[in-house]
Amino acid sequence: MTKPELKFFIKLQEYAEEQSLLVFPKVRLADILKPDERQNRWQAAFNKIKSKHVDFVLCDKTTLEIKYIVELDDKSHERPDRKERDAFVDSIMAQCKYEIIHVKTDNTSDFSMS
Numbered sequence: 001m002t003k004p005e006l007k008f009f010i011k012l013q014e015y016a017e018e019q020s021l022l023v024f025p026k027v028r029l030a031d032i033l034k035p036d037e038r039q040n041r042w043q044a045a046f047n048k049i050k051s052k053h054v055d056f057v058l059c060d061k062t063t064l065e066i067k068y069i070v071e072l073d074d075k076s077h078e079r080p081d082r083k084e085r086d087a088f089v090d091s092i093m094a095q096c097k098y099e100i101i102h103v104k105t106d107n108t109s110d111f112s113m114s
Contacts, residue, residue, distance in 0.1 A: 001025065004105050005055060008072050012056055020061045021068075027057045029089065032066065033096055052089060054100065069093060069100045 001009065009025055016023045029049035058068040071089075076082055086102075093100050 002074075004074060005072055008103065008105070009056065012058070012070065016058055019058075021058045022061050022064070024057045024059065025055065026053050028053045029092070032057065032069075032098070033092065048088075049092070052085070054089065066098060069098055071100055071102050073102050073104045 005025075009023065013023050015021075029052045030046065032054070033049055054069050055072045056068075056070040057066055058070065059066055071086070073086075077086060090100055
């Protein structure tokens with residue numbers, strides 16, 4: 001975890017405790033999403049998500065139901081390859097009815113919601 005991610009993680013844990021949530025850092029998309037194994041292109045779909053992760057997942061403390069998915073966006077998210085990756089992840093999460101909250105930082109620990 002980078003220093004900005006760790007600092008944000010600590011703040012996020014404080015929020016989560018107040019809301020009876022648990023925070024899981026660095027969760028693979030393949031642990032959140034499951035391609036339909038009955039489809040011919042299951043392996044191709046799985047390959048697209050198996051090595052990608054989101055920064056934080058907040059779950060209900062008693063049921064572990066996903067409540068929030070949070071991505072911490074630093075300057076690297078301005079690169080074309082990262083924009084493409086973020087668009088893909090946002091799109092697939094929307095298809096599965098999960099909304100991603102993007103939190104921007106300029107690497108000086110100054111966070112703002114987008």
